[in-house]
Amino acid sequence: MAVRKLAPENMQPENFVLSAETEAFADKEIAKYPPGRQASAVIALLGKAQEQAGGWLPRKAIEAVATRLDMPVIRVMEVATFYTMFNLEPVGKYFIQFCGTTPCVLRGAGDIRQVLERRIGDQNHVTADGNFSWLEVECLGACSNAPMVQINDDYYEDLTTENFEKLLDDLAAGHPVKVGSQIGRSRSEPFEAVNTLQDPTLYDGSLVGAWRKRFEEQAKAAETAEPAAAMASIPQEVKAAKPTAGRPIESDAADTPAKRAKEGETPINPADQREAADPSKATKGQSHTEAEPRHAPQSGKSYVASPKKDGEAVPSSPTTPVAGTPPAQAETRRDGSESKPDVIVDKDNKSS
Numbered sequence: 203m204a205v206r207k208l209a210p211e212n213m214q215p216e217n218f219v220l221s222a223e224t225e226a227f228a229d230k231e232i233a234k235y236p237p238g239r240q241a242s243a244v245i246a247l248l249g250k251a252q253e254q255a256g257g258w259l260p261r262k263a264i265e266a267v268a269t270r271l272d273m274p275v276i277r278v279m280e281v282a283t284f285y286t287m288f289n290l291e292p293v294g295k296y297f298i299q300f301c302g303t304t305p306c307v308l309r310g311a312g313d314i315r316q317v318l319e320r321r322i323g324d325q326n327h328v329t330a331d332g333n334f335s336w337l338e339v340e341c342l343g344a345c346s347n348a349p350m351v352q353i354n355d356d357y358y359e360d361l362t363t364e365n366f367e368k369l370l371d372d373l374a375a376g377h378p379v380k381v382g383s384q385i386g387r388s389r390s391e392p393f394e395a396v397n398t399l400q401d402p403t404l405y406d407g408s409l410v411g412a413w414r415k416r417f418e419e420q421a422k423a424a425e426t427a428e429p430a431a432a433m434a435s436i437p438q439e440v441k442a443a444k445p446t447a448g449r450p451i452e453s454d455a456a457d458t459p460a461k462r463a464k465e466g467e468t469p470i471n472p473a474d475q476r477e478a479a480d481p482s483k484a485t486k487g488q489s490h491t492e493a494e495p496r497h498a499p500q501s502g503k504s505y506v507a508s509p510k511k512d513g514e515a516v517p518s519s520p521t522t523p524v525a526g527t528p529p530a531q532a533e534t535r536r537d538g539s540e541s542k543p544d545v546i547v548d549k550d551n552k553s554s
């Protein structure tokens with residue numbers, strides 16, 4: 203991207219007046235927008251002014267457009283300097299926009315650039331006869347016909363060194379030139395051999411009929427095949443169902459209430475009844491009164507005495523007893539529990 207700034211003062215014309223044609227064009231463009239919105243026509247009007255000025259926008263042309271649209275000059279200047287389709291310096295009679303983006307480069311745009319540099323010179327340089335200038339631009343959207351250039355409003359595609367040199371010669375000589383592909387292909391049809399989409403039935407309509415006929419045949423075959431397939435899916439050897447399937451299995455060896463009732467015996471085995479009645483075999487919990495006398499549960503807490511009266515000394519910090527040590531043996535204990543008697547519970551549930 204080149205720095206976009208206005209042409210040096212020595213290139214600027216002293217004045218610029220919109221032509222009658224440009225004025226008529228402006229009227230038509232402004233009428234497309236609601237009253238007071240004439241600024242919306244700024245791009246169209248700048249394009250027409252560029253055309254009138256010979257392919258570029260002098261400062262005076264930008265000012266004339268601003269006046270025509272009742273816009274601040276800086277607003278029109280912003281638009282003119284932003285869009286690369288507006289040339290801010292003089293260009294040749296044939297302004298060549300050379301595509302230097304990847305697809306074109308892969309197809310030989312480097313060779314085209316060498317021709318431009320050799321015959322015209324650097325970018326933005328106008329030849330002495332005023333015929334040519336060129337500028338590298340990004341993809342112009344004709345990649346399938348790469349490499350290509352745009353000269354004024356037309357595309358020239360499928361360029362080679364030879365056909366591009368001839369194109370420039372013809373333009374310089376004023377000879378008619380062919381727009382589009384320079385190798386004779388139509389638009390972006392396949393390059394060289396056509397090797398796809400060659401089936402004639404694609405174009406005579408018969409392919410559609412063939413598909414329909416095939417669908418009908420397949421549908422008919424499916425109709426006749428369905429009953430046969432259903433019959434074929436039925437197993438020929440039918441296996442007998444298992445009589446015990448889904449039922450609880452009873453073994454003769456099992457001594458169940460149902461079996462005992464069926465055999466005319468009491469549902470409950472007398473041996474089981476006797477065993478249930480024997481208290482010596484009953485499962486019992488140990489009552490609290492049968493337990494060995496034990497110490498009352500001791501607290502794991504430490505207590506810190508606080509003074510009850512003014513001036514009373516605060517007891518020294520207690521010592522935490524070793525876990526599991528009976529309070530009576532905890533000589534260093536000073537939390538008050540050392541004075542508590544051990545609680546003994548006898549069998550009559552009396553404490554001592």
Ligand code: FES
Binds near residue numbers: 303304342345
């Ligand atoms: S890359 Fe050149 S036209 Fe798209």
